[in-house]
Amino acid sequence: MARLLKWVIRITGAALLLGLIAVGVFYMLLSRSLPDYDKSLAVSGLTAPVEIVRDNANVPHVFAASDRDAYFGLGYAHAQDRLWQMTTLRRTAQGRLSEVFGTRTLNIDKLLRRLDLYGAARASVEMQDSETLIALDAYAAGVNARLEEINSDALGRGAPEMFLFNAPISPWQPADSIAILKLMALQLSGHLAHEVRRTRVSLMLNDKDRLRDILPDDPGQGIAALPEYASLFPPQSLPRYAETTRMPRDPLSPFAPPELAGASNAWAAAPARSAAGGTLLANDPHLGFSAPGVWYLARLDLASGGVIGGTIPGIPAIIVGRSARLGWAVTSSYLDDQDLFIEKLNPENPEQYQTPDGFKAFETRNSIIQIKDHDPVTMTLRWTDNGPVLPGTHYDLGTVTPKGHVAALAWTALSRRDTTMSAAIELMSAADVSEALEAGERYIAPSQNLTLVDQNNIAMKLVGAMPRRAADHESQGRMPSRGWIARNRWQGRIPYADNPEFIAPRGGILGNTNNKTVDQPFPNHVSFVWGDTQRIHRWERLMQGREVHTRDSFIEAQLDTVSFTARSILPLIGADLWFTGTPSPEGTQERLREDALRLLADWNGEMNEHQPEPLIYAAWLRALQVRLAKDELGPLIEEFTHADPVFIERVYRDVDGAAIWCDVRQSSPQETCTDIARLALDDALVWISDRYGNALESLRWGDVHQATHDHPVLGEVPVLRYFVNIRQSTSGGDHTLLRGRTIGEGPNPYHNVHGAGYRGVYDFADPDSSVFMISTGQSGHFLSRHYDDMAQLWRRGEYIPMSLDPDLARAASVGVTLLSPR
Template identity: 70%
Template sequence: MRLVFRWLLRLATLAILLAVIGVGLVYYLASRSLPDYSKTLRVDGITADLEIVRDNSNVPHIFARSDRDAYFGLGYTHAQDRLWQMMLLRRTAQGRLSELFGSRTVDTDTLIRRLDLYNLARASVEHQTPETLDALEAYAAGVNARIDEINRRSLGRGAPEFFLFDARLPPWQPADSLAVIKVMALQLSGHLSEEVLRARTSLALEDEDKLADILPDIPGDGVAALPEYAALAPGASRTAALEPVPERDGFLSPLPERGLAGASNAWAAAPSRSASGGTLLAGDPHLGFTAPSIWYLARMQLTAGGVIGGTIPGIPAIMVGRSEQLGWAITSSYLDDQDLHLEELNPDDPQQYRTPDGWKEFRTRRSIIEIKDAQPITITMRWTDNGPVLPGSVYDLGAITPQGHVMSLSWTALSGRDTSMSAAVGLMGAQDVRSAIELSEAYVAPSQNLTLIDDETVAMKTIGTMPRRDPGHQSRGRLPSPGWVEANRWQGRLPYDQNPEFVAPAGGVVGNTNNKVIDRPFPRHMSHEWGDSQRVMRWRAMMQGREVHTRDSFIEAQLDTVSPAARTLLPLIGADLWFTGEAAAEGTPERRRAEALSLLADWNGEMNEHMPEPLIYAAWLRALQDRLIRDELGPLADEYDHVQPLFIERVFRDVSGASAWCNVIRSSRDETCTDIARLALDDALVWIDETYGTALESLRWGNAHQATHDHPVLGDVPVLRYFVNIRQSTSGGDHTLQRGRTSGQDPEPFLNVHGAGYRGVYDFADPDSSVFINSTGQSGHFLSRHYDDLGQLWRRGEYIPMSLDPELARAAAVGVTRLTAK
């Protein structure tokens, strides 16, 4: 027995020793790719020596003698800290993810190939300005200098992920940067999904008038009645529209979920509204959360002066930030820049489609998709005059496509003459608001609202191509329409001066929370769908509540967590429930309901992470909407996975008879809205008990509303996920200025998945007092202390200095890299 024990002890010791050696070896290999920020390196591609000073937050300050060398330095720093992220973005744009990830990403690669994003990016290179071409080439040279250094010095392949996925590192090219912009455009475009949902809902509802309730127009002048989708697409199946949507694996897909196609906040105050006498600007663009953040903070010293702000690895430009003369922020404009078209196939020749002039051959090209651990597949890509033909799996297009038809997409980003990059580069050298607006005419997609300040003026301009539609368009771009009808086809673009513009307004304040900005009649309209009808109310109150503003008051607004939706809806849905219940024994559902109502009665609508009321409210509203729509829409109700405040308000105010939604069609009695509100509250409390199992007073919204900065590839890997994912308890919600968009997906519907990955506030009375932050950290290497060091500051609503002072950057710098010319 003693001998057996001795051998077991030896084997256990050996196993532990081997495990320690294995962990040590993994750590050694992974740590080889940690960048050294303090060094001197000789490189090709620069005209003179340049210096990269990493301040104490690891923000690189690039000091060069020429613009070309400054862009080289930016490319080098991006590749130092975010090489894996850049290569993943490039592979996405090329439709080559399946070479690394196998069959799981075939659908994504197929869609991207059909959109032809990378070839369009390649074609766009020659249309850039000479200055932009120079920037693209220098940036690519900087990236490639880092790749060459990795290969020569065996620096762990550049990132730990490259050990797990044997990805080659071909040189970076100018087209790669333009392709990244195309991918961002896809992530920020949501009208495609809205058209599909409107079509499916139109088919599913027996009472077509109810479409205006569940998908209401933002308040303002209405639009004329639209035809039913069934009239536009004879043969489209009402039964298919009610079928459950096949679960989509969103792994690495740039196609946004509905409601997650972009948001953001930006506002500016003129000197007349500023306590310091200088202009003020706050901006926080919203994207899906990842680890690392899509945003990377950087400063470049250009010949026109210093420029600092948020960059996107792969793109050689400060996308949001400030120079010495100008500050700029962007918000998603919600411009309707996508239209779906039904294309009728020739029954005698499926290689042809119907046009206003008769049958026409598709333009086609074959493409081979290589798949890891599987045989390659060949797809035939097809294009019509209206755009590329999409797979039926995209947002389940097949459910609304009649037999004998396919669906094509018109989209402004599908241009081989896209000069958006030139606009971004030009903006960094603009000297004032007016010149910035003029330079931005070159911007194509994705459409944005550009908020600007210089020393004296504030402005907001919608940038991006606005499609020209025919006044006789059958669906006004809100539903897929027959592509063979001339009136449904795009007729070029509207002139740039038709884009909304607000310069030096009399009130001294401009801003946007993705709210409706204009209400021009079709076809000069901007959009029928908007991203916000709630946050703007809180923003307007906070801006008008002060005669003058400061940097700190702008920060206060940026971090505000009061929900105007909660303040509006709770008195409506609880009107007949508060203070009307009878005494109930402890432990009964009635007592539980009374406790919840008592908490909500004293709540001011603040979505604070430490409070129970936001969780009770959010669960109640989610259950309420589901009860209202489930019997009419069936499985399609799953697509409405976020609360629609305007719908709830219409129902409980009985606008145009909308209270009819409260009656359950399939029951024998007539339910009232009070009945449904009470039942929904009980549903919510049961769900809370099953999920959290604690007293209501002990609930914390932050436990449910955790920000999910997850690694897009390794985030689901057991054990490793605890090292690469960054989870944070957060305040805010779907309808607060500090917006934290919830997932809407069971089993954790309130996870914070989409929000402000970058925040910046700029004060031109004292520019070096400006501040900014990103949501994780600068490094993409999970062993780096800079992987998540900014995350806790971001969660607490704190910022770091955004100064162009070189001495401040050098103070307590984490490293200085000197690149010298060979």
């Protein structure tokens, strides 16, 4: 027995030793790719030495003798920290994910091949101006210098993921950067999905008023420039066909549901509304969360001066940021830049489709998708005059496409003459608002509201190509239209001068929260669908609540968690429920409802992570929308993953008879809106009780509203996910200025998956007092201390200095890389 025990101990010890050795070897291999920021390196492609100073937040400050060498340095820095992210984005745009990930990503690749974003990017390279071509070539050379260093020095293949998903990395090319910019346009697009949804709902509802209820137009006039200071304290339908299976959601997929198709906040103050007498600008673009995040902070020293702000790895430009003379910010404009066309096939020849001038052959091309561990797939790509033909599995197109027809997409981002990259490069050297507005003419896609400030002026202008539609367009772009009718087809681009703009408003305040900016009739409108009807009201109050603003007041607004929606909706839906009857016995459903109503009655609408009320409120609204619409929409109710406050308000104010939604059609009694509100609250409380118990006071919104910065590839791997995913308890919600958009589905529909991955506030009274922050860290290497070192700062609403002072960058730097010509 003693001998057996001795052998068990020996075997166990040997196993533990082998395990430790394996972990050590694994760590050694992975850590080889950790970049060394403090070194000198001779590289090909430089004309003079480049110095990359990493400040104590690991933000690279690139100092170079020429713009070309500065872009080279940025490319090298991006490849040091985010190589895996860059190559994955490139593969996504190319439709080549399956070469690495197998059949999991086949449907994504098929759709990207049909869109041919990469082909459009390659064609657009020659459309760029000479300065942009220099930037693209130099940036690519910088990336490739890092690739050469990795190969020659055996630096762990450049990233830990490369060991798990081994695939060759081809040299970076200028088209790759343009393709990633187009991929961002895809992630920000949502009008195609809205067209399909509107069509499907219209087939379920015969009453146009009811369609206007569940898919409401944004109410009120457009808001961008505020008035002079005064305190606010005093169609067509299509036959319905069998449903198809939609493409499953994948963390690697760039196709976001329309509720997560882009957002952002930006606001500016003129000197007259600034306490320090200089212009102010705040910006927090909203995108899907991931680890690493989308944004990467950097500073470039160009001939026109220093520029600093947020970059996207793979793109050689400061996308949002400032120079010493100009600040620029972007928000999603929600421009309707996509139209779906139903193309009629020739019954005698399915290789032809009908046009206004008769039948015409599709433009076709074969494309081969290589798949890891499987045989390749050959597919035929088809285009019509209106755009690429898309499969019925994408956004449920099969449910709205009649037999004998196919669907084609017109979209500005598919332009093969796209000069958006040139606009981004030119913007960085603009000396003032006027020059920046001129640069904006080159923007094609994604369309944005570009908010600008210089030393004296503020402005906002919609940039991006606005499609020109005929006044008698059949569906006005709201639903799929017949592609063979001439008046439905796009008729070019509206002149840039006609894009909405707001320059030097008398009130001295400009802003956008993805709300309606202009209220113009079709076809001169911007969109029928906007991203916000709620945050804008809170923003107005904060901006007009004080006569002058400071950097700190702009920060306060960026971090504001008070929900205008909660304050306006709760009194409506709970009007007949507050403080009614005598207290119910402890432990009953009635008592639980009374406790919930008591908490909500005393609540100020602040979506604070430490409070229970935000969870009760969010669950009530979610259950209420389901109760109101499920009997009318049936399975389509699953498409409405987020409660729409405008729909609920229309119902509870009985706008145009909307209170009829409260009556359940399948039941004999006639339910009132009070009945539905009570039942929905009970539904919400049952859901909460099943998961978190009946002690409502102990609930924490932050426990369910966790920001999910998950690794798109390794985030679901057991054990490893604890190292690569970044989860944080967060305040805010769907309709707060500190926006934390919930996922809306799955086992935890309140996970925070979409929000401000970048925050910046710029004060031109003292530019070097400006601040910024990203939501994860600069590095994409999960063994680096810079992988998540900004995450808790971001969660707490803290910022780091955004200075162009070289001495400040050098002070306590984490390393200086000196690149010299070989």
